[in-house]
Amino acid sequence: MAGPDTSPYWNPKTETLPREQLAALQTEKLRRLVQRAWNESPFHRRLYERARVTPDRIKTLDDIRRLPFMTREDWMACQAEKPLFGDLVTRPRADAIRYHLTSGTSGRQPLRVLDSRKDWAWIGEMWCYGFWAFGIRPRDTVFFAFSYGSFIGFWGAHYCCEKIGCLVLPSGNLTTEARVKQLVEMEATVVCATPTYALRMAQCAQQMGIDLRRDGKVERVIVSGEPAGSIPATKRLIEEMWGAKCGDTAGMTEIGTIMIFECDRQPGGTHIIEDHFIEEVLDPTSGEPAGYGERGERVVTSFGRGFIPLIRYRTKDLVEKVPHSDCSCGRTGDLYRGGILGRVDDMKLIRGTNVYPRAVEAIVREYPEVEEFQIVITREDDIRDEITVQCELAPDKRPLWDALAPRIGKDLADVHEGLRFNVALADPGSLPRFELKAKRLQDLRPKG
Amino acid sequence: MTPPRQVDDLLGRELSADERELLGLYERLRALASRSDLAPCVTANVKQALVMIWNACNDLALIAEEPRVD
Numbered sequence: 036m037a038g039p040d041t042s043p044y045w046n047p048k049t050e051t052l053p054r055e056q057l058a059a060l061q062t063e064k065l066r067r068l069v070q071r072a073w074n075e076s077p078f079h080r081r082l083y084e085r086a087r088v089t090p091d092r093i094k095t096l097d098d099i100r101r102l103p104f105m106t107r108e109d110w111m112a113c114q115a116e117k118p119l120f121g122d123l124v125t126r127p128r129a130d131a132i133r134y135h136l137t138s139g140t141s142g143r144q145p146l147r148v149l150d151s152r153k154d155w156a157w158i159g160e161m162w163c164y165g166f167w168a169f170g171i172r173p174r175d176t177v178f179f180a181f182s183y184g185s186f187i188g189f190w191g192a193h194y195c196c197e198k199i200g201c202l203v204l205p206s207g208n209l210t211t212e213a214r215v216k217q218l219v220e221m222e223a224t225v226v227c228a229t230p231t232y233a234l235r236m237a238q239c240a241q242q243m244g245i246d247l248r249r250d251g252k253v254e255r256v257i258v259s260g261e262p263a264g265s266i267p268a269t270k271r272l273i274e275e276m277w278g279a280k281c282g283d284t285a286g287m288t289e290i291g292t293i294m295i296f297e298c299d300r301q302p303g304g305t306h307i308i309e310d311h312f313i314e315e316v317l318d319p320t321s322g323e324p325a326g327y328g329e330r331g332e333r334v335v336t337s338f339g340r341g342f343i344p345l346i347r348y349r350t351k352d353l354v355e356k357v358p359h360s361d362c363s364c365g366r367t368g369d370l371y372r373g374g375i376l377g378r379v380d381d382m383k384l385i386r387g388t389n390v391y392p393r394a395v396e397a398i399v400r401e402y403p404e405v406e407e408f409q410i411v412i413t414r415e416d417d418i419r420d421e422i423t424v425q426c427e428l429a430p431d432k433r434p435l436w437d438a439l440a441p442r443i444g445k446d447l448a449d450v451h452e453g454l455r456f457n458v459a460l461a462d463p464g465s466l467p468r469f470e471l472k473a474k475r476l477q478d479l480r481p482k483g
Numbered sequence: 484m485t486p487p488r489q490v491d492d493l494l495g496r497e498l499s500a501d502e503r504e505l506l507g508l509y510e511r512l513r514a515l516a517s518r519s520d521l522a523p524c525v526t527a528n529v530k531q532a533l534v535m536i537w538n539a540c541n542d543l544a545l546i547a548e549e550p551r552v553d
Contacts, residue, residue, distance in 0.1 A: 046542045056494055060544055064491045130494050132553075152553040156534040160542070198535075310544070339541075341549040 038282045043364065045167035048311035050366050054359075057367060061313050064338045067162075067483070069102065072344040073351045075125035078113050079105075086423045099226065099313065102205055105348045107289075110146055119137070119147055124342055126151065131342060132195060134188040137288045137389065145450070148187075149342050150291060155194070157339040158292040162195030162284075165296025165310050169255060169282040171225055173200030176252075178223035180232055183207050186452040188260065188387075189227050191292045192284075194345050196339055201225070210291035211239045219245060222252040226277070229260040229387040230269050231419055237276035248278030260387030265305065269418060285375050287473030290337045290345055295371055304370035311338050314369075315347070316356045321380045328372075332379045344475045383412055383478065385422045388454040393477045398446045404432040404439060407466040414480040423457040427466045436460050506545050509536045516552040520540040 044050045052060065072079035072092040083089065086103040086255035093101070113121030120128065131149035150158065158262040171177065177196045181189040183205060186396050196203045204216045204221055215236055218226060228236065233256050240247050247253060256279050258264035273281040278341050283305055286293035294312045295305035307314045316331040317324055325331030331353040337345040383390045392410060407427040415421055424447065426434060440458045447456040467474075489506060491497060491534065498506065512533040534553050540546045 045538055048543050060494055064547050071549070149547075152530055153534040153537055153550050160538045310542070313552070338547065 043168075044366070045164045046310070050164070050368065052310070054366055054367055055310055057364070058096050060310060062094075063314065064303065065096070065099060065336065066090070066093050068336070068338055068344060068346065071125070072346060075367055076123055076344050078123040079346065082109070084477065096313075099336065099347065104349050105346060107146065107349075107351075110289075113142060114147060115144060120149060123344075124149060125343055125344065129138050130223075132233070133186070135144050136185050141227060141432065144452070145287065146293065148288060150328060150340065154291065154340050154342050158191040159194035159290040160196055161294070161308060161311060161339065163198060165284045165293055166195055166199065166257065167191065168296055168298040168366070169253065169280075169307065170299045171196070171199060171201065171257075171399065175199075176202040176204065176221060177206040177222045177225040177227065178204055178206060178214070178221070178253075180216040180226065180228040180236060183455070186388075187286075187288045187291060191286075192257070192259075193229055201397070211236055212243060214319070215240045215245060215247075217245060217249075219251050224252055225255045225257060226253050226279075227257045227259070227390070229253070229262045230258045230273060230281075231261060231386050231428045233258055233273050233281070234269075236274065236416060237273070241276075241333060247276065251278070252278050253279045256278055258282070259286065261384060262375050262377060265297075271391055272418070275388075280325070281376050281406045287350065289343075289350075289391075290335060291340055292348060293338075293376065294335060297374075298362065298364045300364045300366075304357060304361065304372040305374045306338075306364075306366050306368045306370055307356075308360065309368040314337065314356070316354055319351075325356070327357055328355060328381060330376065333375075348378075348379060351378050351380045351382065353379050381424070385420045385451075387456060388452045390451060390454070391423060394450060396475070398450065399424065399426065399443065402439060402443060404424075404428050404435055405443075408475060409461070409466050410476045412476070412478045412480055419481065423459055424452070425459045425461040425466065427461040427463065433460070433463075489545070493547060498545070502543060502545055505536065505540055505543070508541050509533070509546070512536055513550060513552060539544070 040075050049451050073083060073090045079309055082103050092098060110123060113123055128149060130151055132152050133150040133155050136145040181192055183386050193203060193205060202224060202385045219257050237247060256273055258281060270281045282297040284293045284296045295307050297305050313336040315334040319332040330353055333350040333354050335348050335350055354371045357370050357372045361370055395410055399405055404427045406429050409425045411423045411425060413421050444456050446459045448454055500535055515529045516533045530553050537550050546552055
């Protein structure tokens with residue numbers, strides 16, 4: 036008998052809407068969202084008054100271009116002016132049930148986000164679109180290789196799997212070896228991790244004498260947090276080591292959840308959840324729309340997070356949109372070919388964590404013993420990204436290095452969601468000095 | 484059960500019988516969640532149910548407004 040488990044779509048009604056109806060739905064939601072932001076968020080009211088636009092000007096989807104962009108810098112400034120959450124939020128803190136934050140950017144100030152009970156349920160709901168599309172069903176046992184901290188990461192995916200009815204295995208603070216043992220013992224059929232960590236677990240299993248393809252029951256590996264999830268060579272390696280299909284998803288703390296996912300047809304791109312988001316792709320310089328097949332910056336409008344209206348938010352993610360017809364699954368949401376391709380600015384993504392040179396500098400400069408420094412990013416074994424901060428000390432301070440290095444490393448990790456930094460002592464006079472604009476970052480990873 | 488006042492979805496389509504039932508359920512939960520005279524165990528669980536039903540209604544393009552009483 037046909038039942039909900041046999042539907043290929045989480046939401047057949049809107050995932051297969053003809054494009055013109057999808058646009059009509061987006062327009063209606065946009066109109067209401069802008070009105071709500073105007074009424075309830077002083078941040079947005081100020082932004083729109085400055086741009087001389089009022090909610091009644093939003094009548095068609097194209098009218099979105101009348102609205103000003105929202106940037107991370109705006110958001111940070113508003114939080115700094117009115118700590119802790121700024122006047123972007125639409126409700127009092129007492130109405131929230133969740134708090135998460137991003138890594139620091141300039142200085143040590145992260146973006147802080149709050150979610151209501153409804154927002155949190157919606158965050159899980161968006162993951163359901165993706166997990167269902169990749170074939171996750173109530174019969175599955177899902178293992179989360181995730182530390183469950185203040186970084187939002189797979190939190191929403193955990194709740195999504197509970198909602199679907201899966202057996203959920205949260206691995207929290209387990210070591211890699213313990214994780215491998217548990218997922219084999221519990222016959223997990225799905226594993227969620229960053230691409231890097233999925234490979235690390237597989238390598239660890241090999242060292243333990245466990246052949247995941249033979250000894251495990253994993254059928255699907257769902258990855259998130261790094262562009263590598265859509266790099267074919269990486270995906271192939273994960274699939275070979277796990278003997279399972281590997282599917283990519285991508286999201287961001289600013290929206291709290293994912294906005295794109297790979298369906299089980301895997302057409303080389305990720306579907307956009309267009310009944311819940313408007314994803315514009317713009318030339319990062321001119322701000323003009325990029326056409327299908329042209330690379331540009333993602334600009335997102337989210338309909339779901341009530342606490343924090345996100346309208347025309349410039350993500351600085353580099354993407355290339357292609358029509359939904361490139362996939363045969365029947366969804367009418369367009370695709371990003373190759374997922375998230377990278378960044379349009381200098382932010383670096385290291386093992387799923389955003390690293391900004393200015394944030395690193397803000398830490399290093401707290402140690403006056405450090406005279407000069409360089410950030411060096413490399414890719415080891417063609418897959419694992421490493422970041423090293425080379426520090427040059429004044430000659431008389433060099434004996435202090437053994438005590439300083441772990442402190443610097445810890446401070447860097449603390450403002451980067453626990454990311455491990457290598458900290459190395461450079462020879463006296465070996466690092467470049469600058470008179471004007473300093474260049475203290477070398478990204479030695481392969482391009483493209 | 485009082486039928487919902489709304490007759491169309493956000494696309495202007497007439498609500499199906501299932502959609503009317505779902506929306507009616509949402510409105511009833513919302514009314515319960517708005518009350519301040521219920522036991523904590525009732526209020527908290529009604530609010531949890533409310534936000535789950537909100538998602539079903541929102542996915543189906545029946546509502547876009549915030550529940551506000553969550």
